[in-house]
Amino acid sequence: MAKHVFLTGPPGVGKTTLIQKATRALKSSGIPIDGFYTEEVREDGRRTGFDVVTLSGGRGTLSKVGSDSTIARREYRVGQYVVDLVSFEQLVLPVLRNVNLDSGTGKKVCVIDEIGKMELFSQSFIQAVRQTLVGSGTVILGTIPIPKGKPLGLVEEIRSRKDVKVFSVTKENRDCLLEDIVTTVQNCRK
Numbered sequence: 695m696a697k698h699v700f701l702t703g704p705p706g707v708g709k710t711t712l713i714q715k716a717t718r719a720l721k722s723s724g725i726p727i728d729g730f731y732t733e734e735v736r737e738d739g740r741r742t743g744f745d746v747v748t749l750s751g752g753r754g755t756l757s758k759v760g761s762d763s764t765i766a767r768r769e770y771r772v773g774q775y776v777v778d779l780v781s782f783e784q785l786v787l788p789v790l791r792n793v794n795l796d797s798g799t800g801k802k803v804c805v806i807d808e809i810g811k812m813e814l815f816s817q818s819f820i821q822a823v824r825q826t827l828v829g830s831g832t833v834i835l836g837t838i839p840i841p842k843g844k845p846l847g848l849v850e851e852i853r854s855r856k857d858v859k860v861f862s863v864t865k866e867n868r869d870c871l872l873e874d875i876v877t878t879v880q881n882c883r884k
């Protein structure tokens with residue numbers, strides 16, 4: 695029996711869009727849901743970084759292109775992007791902490807979009823996700839990248855868990871998966 699649901703698939707295939715649709719459907723059926731999405735930031739048509747956006751409307755930087763002097767830890771780099779761990783953790787860790795608090799309303803759903811290279815620089819994030827995975831009060835609805843290059847520890851762990859249902863999103867199936875995803879999340883709460 696699945697306890698958590700993850701979507702995987704190539705970049706740009708529509709994982710975030712599907713998670714947003716599922717979030718709306720789950721919310722409208724009264725299910726408590728929180729978490730965050732990762733969103734591209736574009737300036738003059740060019741991608742300049744990624745923001746994290748919480749379901750409750752908070753926004754912070756995940757990464758920015760180049761060598762922004764306001765980002766102290768230069769070593770956290772993925773390609774041309776420098777990860778702002780301070781900003782990421784400030785926004786995301788309280789959300790994960792809060793979602794794991796028992797509010798007596800039954801299992802909550804926590805959107806974690808995504809668990810990728812950039813996010814995995816944060817040991818506190820890894821710890822918080824692990825805690826949520828093994829805990830019994832929260833269902834994760836998350837995204838993980840398809841395996842490529844060096845294995846990403848936590849992502850491999852998630853894939854190998856027996857209590858995780860992974861949906862592989864493709865251009866061909868992305869318009870047919872919503873109902874199945876929503877039903878699986880609802881069943882995870884039982």
Ligand SMILES: Nc1ncnc2c1ncn2[C@@H]1O[C@H](COP(=O)(O)OP(=O)(O)OP(=O)(O)O)[C@@H](O)[C@H]1O
Nearest residue numbers: 703704705706707708709710711712732808868869
């Ligand atoms: N079902 C769909 N039909 C048409 N366009 C779609 C569909 N789903 C997503 N898109 C478009 O594809 C683009 C990428 O979508 P989205 O951000 O959801 O993908 P993603 O898999 O989350 O990407 P990334 O891996 O970069 O986070 C967006 O412009 C979105 O509007």
